[in-house]
Amino acid sequence: MNNNIFDIQRFGKLINRQWFDASSLKTRNIFPFVLIPVLYLLFNAWKGYPSIAAYDRAETLSILLIVFIVFAPFMYYYNYNHQKKGITDAMLPASSLEKYLVMQLTGIIFAPLLMLVTFGGTDALLSLLFPKVMGGYAVVELVKPFDYNWEQMVITFTAYQSILFCNLWFRKNKPVKTFGVFIAFSIIISVIGVSLFKIFIVDAPYMEMNNNFTINGEGSSLMIRPGDHPAVVITQIFRIFIDVIMPIGLTIGSYFMLKTKRY
Secondary structure, X not given: OOOOOOOHHHHHHHHHHHHHOOOOHHHHOOHHXXXXXXXXXXXXXXXXXXXXXXXXXXXXXXXXXXXXXXXXXXXXXXXXXXXXXXXXXXXOOOXXXXXXXXXXXXXXXXXHHHHHHHHHHHHHHHHHHOOOOOOOOHHHHXXXXXXXXXXXXXXXXXXXXXXXXXHHHOOOOHHHHHHXXXXXXXXXXXXXXXXXXXXXXXXXXOOOOOOOOOOXXXXXXXXXXXXXXXXXXXXXXXXXXXXXXXXXXXXXXXXHHHHHOOO
């Protein structure tokens, strides 16, 4: 008896179609980025610089990875809920859960891995051919440090879930409407934050303001401890909302958006 919710063979076929089908744009639209290391080399030769630091190339690769993760829903599933162009995807013999999991894996694994292979592979090839100009490897330089900014990674994940949700929510003018949502959300969060600081800090003259406190969102704990300064408490609440509540809510919301909407 076939499982209508999740079937591993059906899921594998869906991944194969979404990622490796020759007619799919999911691989072709990344190939122009293969030229970036080549442009680095040509620009360097034109300017007469002796070499290009692997660290600088790794920085470029890092930025591209974030861009491809965050905007993967637009690049790969922009027409998914289009009334005409999305019919093919809507009619695929797969459950909503399987389609949703492929969407998640495409942005979190496939898109960045493809960037690593294309950009990193070209960079490695040029490093082998021109070791004096392009010393080292961008991929190696990228993965060398172990002190990753986990807060930034969580924010990137949250941004990806936000784009995925908006991509399933809107049917037309998705980038414009999504940008509008981000602007509105930023304004609301800013107003709430300023109001809280004003209420609990500025308007509390009786409070001792010489307490030592640290607001550090880079990998620090999300715990709120008794006796914490109000500024720390407010900051931690915002971090909990951004790092925990938002990604979980958007992840669940995207699934039900995909499952309940009919196109």
